Amino acid sequence: MPEEDVQRSEPVDPAWLATNLARAVEALGRPVERVGVLLVDDTRMTDLHRRYLGDARTTDVLTFLASESDAPIDADIAVCLDVAAREAVRQGHPVGHEVLLYALHGVLHCAGYDDHDPEAFAAMHAEEDRILAAIGIGATFRAGEGDEP
Numbered sequence: 333m334p335e336e337d338v339q340r341s342e343p344v345d346p347a348w349l350a351t352n353l354a355r356a357v358e359a360l361g362r363p364v365e366r367v368g369v370l371l372v373d374d375t376r377m378t379d380l381h382r383r384y385l386g387d388a389r390t391t392d393v394l395t396f397l398a399s400e401s402d403a404p405i406d407a408d409i410a411v412c413l414d415v416a417a418r419e420a421v422r423q424g425h426p427v428g429h430e431v432l433l434y435a436l437h438g439v440l441h442c443a444g445y446d447d448h449d450p451e452a453f454a455a456m457h458a459e460e461d462r463i464l465a466a467i468g469i470g471a472t473f474r475a476g477e478g479d480e481p
Contacts, residue, residue, distance in 0.1 A: 357439060362404075369408075380410055392412055
């Protein structure tokens, strides 16, 4: 099946995403006031990435934290559906799982996790795996070429 057909044939159910992200946030064990998730395509994500980080390429997720580091998390997260669809095809799992992973990844950044060096990268993805397993989704992230810090 061509990649573009997979992207169109497997939409992400917003209610499923909201329910499972809420469960993931609960499993995180950190106070969260609000997490807004904006689902965008490559074009919009490239625009956001360029505008806020100066990088004119698409990316999987961008996080915009509105709260102080010691306050309950209040954040907006942009998730790229096109990147998620391509990666879900590569990994062989549902697009929704990939989108949930990206949203959780953004929440973890808000909780102080980082992935810019090998140890932090491993810790952050281990926490993603722990949380996704705890809510019955299972480990979703698998590092690919260019994913390592």
